[in-house]
Amino acid sequence: MHILQPKQTKISEKEAQELLSKLNISKSQIPKILSSDAALPEGAVAGDIIKIERKENDRTTFYFRVVV
Numbered sequence: 001m002h003i004l005q006p007k008q009t010k011i012s013e014k015e016a017q018e019l020l021s022k023l024n025i026s027k028s029q030i031p032k033i034l035s036s037d038a039a040l041p042e043g044a045v046a047g048d049i050i051k052i053e054r055k056e057n058d059r060t061t062f063y064f065r066v067v068v
Helices: 013-023
Strands: 007-010 049-056 059-067
Touching (some): 013 049
């Protein structure tokens, strides 16, 4: 992983269900990321939700993408 690349992790199915209920959305409403993306963590398959951590100054922001 490159130093400028944001940290990407695959979240568990339990965490995914909690996220979807908290945001009151379905998986189809989460932005997509292609399974061919080189930045995806090892073992990510279609349907997995990826958590992306971006650090800006002293703040960390979390983004979520579903693998297609």
